[in-house]
Amino acid sequence: MAAMEASINSFDAGYMQQFKNLPEKYVKGMLNGIVMFEIAVTRLDGKYKISQGKSDADKNSVMESLLESKDSTIHRLGEIMREEYS
Numbered sequence: 001m002a003a004m005e006a007s008i009n010s011f012d013a014g015y016m017q018q019f020k021n022l023p024e025k026y027v028k029g030m031l032n033g034i035v036m037f038e039i040a041v042t043r044l045d046g047k048y049k050i051s052q053g054k055s056d057a058d059k060n061s062v063m064e065s066l067l068e069s070k071d072s073t074i075h076r077l078g079e080i081m082r083e084e085y086s
Contacts, residue, residue, distance in 0.1 A: 001031065003036055004019075004031060004034070007036075020067040038055050062081065063085065064078070065083055067082070
């Protein structure tokens with residue numbers, strides 16, 4: 001039960017109150033169907049997709065908005081879009 005509560009707090013804290021109000025029998029039954037496991041990550045491959053499937057007008061609008069940001073991370077994303085779509 002503690003592992004489940006830790007998981008809820010980590011990934012969906014807003015659900016904790018609802019979880020605590022569930023009947024104990026129901027929770028125990030559900031927990032019997034949940035298997036927790038740990039995986040050692042040996043490789044991580046990443047891919048980014050920026051506004052895939054959007055019109056050129058939509059892409060340009062998003063890019064311009066991002067480029068106007070004073071937040072360096074958001075601004076950099078706009079630069080990446082400009083590099084990708086120019």
